[in-house]
Amino acid sequence: MSRPEFSDRIGFVLSAAGSAVGLGNIWRFPFLAAEYGGGIFLLVYIAVTMLFGFPVMAMEIAIGRKTGAACVHAYKKLDKRGSFIGFFSSAITLITLPYYCVIGGWVMKYAAMYLTGNGITTAVDGYFTAYTAQTAEPLLYQALFVALTAAVLLCGVKGGIEKANRFLMPALIVLAVIVAVYTLTLDGAWQGVVYYIRPDFSKFSFKTVLAATGQMFYSLSLANGIMITFGSYLRKGDGIERSVKQIEFFDIGIAFISGLIVIPAVFAVFGADKSSLTSGSGLLFQTLPIVFARMPLGEIVGMLFFSLVFLAAVSSAISMMEVNVANLVQHFGLKRRNAVLIMAAVLFALGVPSSLGYGVWSGFRPLGMSLLDFLDYAGNSLITPVAALLSCVFIGWIVKTSPIADEIEQDGSFKRCRSFQFIIKWLAPLFIIAVLAGSFLGI
Numbered sequence: 001m002s003r004p005e006f007s008d009r010i011g012f013v014l015s016a017a018g019s020a021v022g023l024g025n026i027w028r029f030p031f032l033a034a035e036y037g038g039g040i041f042l043l044v045y046i047a048v049t050m051l052f053g054f055p056v057m058a059m060e061i062a063i064g065r066k067t068g069a070a071c072v073h074a075y076k077k078l079d080k081r082g083s084f085i086g087f088f089s090s091a092i093t094l095i096t097l098p099y100y101c102v103i104g105g106w107v108m109k110y111a112a113m114y115l116t117g118n119g120i121t122t123a124v125d126g127y128f129t130a131y132t133a134q135t136a137e138p139l140l141y142q143a144l145f146v147a148l149t150a151a152v153l154l155c156g157v158k159g160g161i162e163k164a165n166r167f168l169m170p171a172l173i174v175l176a177v178i179v180a181v182y183t184l185t186l187d188g189a190w191q192g193v194v195y196y197i198r199p200d201f202s203k204f205s206f207k208t209v210l211a212a213t214g215q216m217f218y219s220l221s222l223a224n225g226i227m228i229t230f231g232s233y234l235r236k237g238d239g240i241e242r243s244v245k246q247i248e249f250f251d252i253g254i255a256f257i258s259g260l261i262v263i264p265a266v267f268a269v270f271g272a273d274k275s276s277l278t279s280g281s282g283l284l285f286q287t288l289p290i291v292f293a294r295m296p297l298g299e300i301v302g303m304l305f306f307s308l309v310f311l312a313a314v315s316s317a318i319s320m321m322e323v324n325v326a327n328l329v330q331h332f333g334l335k336r337r338n339a340v341l342i343m344a345a346v347l348f349a350l351g352v353p354s355s356l357g358y359g360v361w362s363g364f365r366p367l368g369m370s371l372l373d374f375l376d377y378a379g380n381s382l383i384t385p386v387a388a389l390l391s392c393v394f395i396g397w398i399v400k401t402s403p404i405a406d407e408i409e410q411d412g413s414f415k416r417c418r419s420f421q422f423i424i425k426w427l428a429p430l431f432i433i434a435v436l437a438g439s440f441l442g443i
Helices: 009-020 023-035 039-067 071-078 080-115 119-123 127-132 136-154 156-183 189-197 206-219 226-231 240-270 280-294 298-332 336-356 371-399 402-409 417-441
Strands: none
Touching (some): 009 156, 009 226, 009 240, 009 298, 023 039, 023 080, 023 206, 023 280, 039 071, 039 226, 039 240, 039 371, 039 402, 039 417, 071 298, 071 371, 080 119, 080 280, 080 298, 080 336, 119 127, 119 298, 127 136, 127 280, 136 156, 156 240, 156 298, 189 240, 206 371, 240 280, 240 402, 280 298, 298 336, 336 371, 371 402
């Protein structure tokens, strides 16, 4: 069976960036920036992304390209003792993608409301709670979101993933810039801009570093098999080091622009009351519709914004679903079409409890959280750092970093080779352990 490939390095970069740029950039990043001191969080996030995100992403892409295999087989090819890491990492998308598709369905619903001129309705008090408490309609939109994602994957790597992201990423950037520019024209918006970009070092804390590091793993799609899978589609000679820098640029850029949209807009409508920048779905589906309802041309801005969020959600869902599609093709020898259809059915079924957790199953609250929030916490705050830790230890101490560094150097000089080896072996594991400790202890 011939190995699928991206047509060129730009196709790979746009596809990998599409994975990195998702819901986490649009609403999770602005909320964290608001909670952890605005400019100081932004500064710390950029620092940890450049310091830790680069070597970990480069490592995963190099693993994929060196082995030419998806996540499960990639670790086994390097050393059979690492086989379990591939399964463990692949399981993360089976935990996170189902509820991600539920949220993607909500985004589709809101985008549809604004596109049909009914966006103002979403700002009515209690609308979001009443909508998510339903059974049929949220499941319908969830199914549509899964079906759209599967349709892209049915077209393959070049014709589906790459082609879709060659459209999605430029469109996403254009929409983000348009909405950000308009937001900055609002009265009071610049107060939010100053809060967002001016570092207040008195608000720096270890908790800020932990939050930024956790967001970095979440946003860059690390430790869940995505970059290994995409790396297996990368051609020899297409520079890994340069590609990672460009992917990080996309990620940081969109996260920064998202902050310029959300934080100044909330400041313009609610003033300096940062309590309006609530976490999670409350910010995206409750606070922002109110903001759009109260601003001039809000219906149009809301339409553009939720179209932006929809594009980001789809681009990330495509990459997450591809992880286990590739595993089914390689591990079980399934045809791609059958693998995609099986995964679509599995993901929809696994997502049903998260959707119903806001309605008929709302009484089931593990650790006092809704099922969706619990899965988000378990998948991104606990399991993903564990997978990253296992991967760094495996490469740093068992396989050794030299074979991975040699793979990167095939494209030319690897300027950060020494720091790459030191960070993977020593620094990244220590930081990941700190993130895990913070998650468990609630630091």
